[in-house]
Amino acid sequence: MNKNVQNQEQLDLGPWWRQPWPWLLMAGPLVAIIGCAITMTLAFKSFSDQPIFDGGMKRGLVVEKHTTQPKAVEPR
Secondary structure (H helix, E strand, O other): OHHHHHHHHHHOOOOHHHOHHHHHHHHHHHHHHHHHHHHHHHHHHHHOOOOOOOOEEEEOOEEEEOOOOOOOOOOO
16 A cells, blocks of 8 residues: 555656646647737738729628629519
């Protein structure tokens, strides 16, 4: 029984934040979140107010390009 207690005490190396593995495992998702925030910031600042040319039509987030004029929707 004493050997088991001694082995457990030897394995206890301190709190989790003092170990390198949790920080290494958290670094990947953290870098991805920072990269996503930078990409979204650049996208909204640089490309949000661009006009549509060449016969395109914007419907919500979808931009469609028509070669002919779209037909008017008839009321019911």
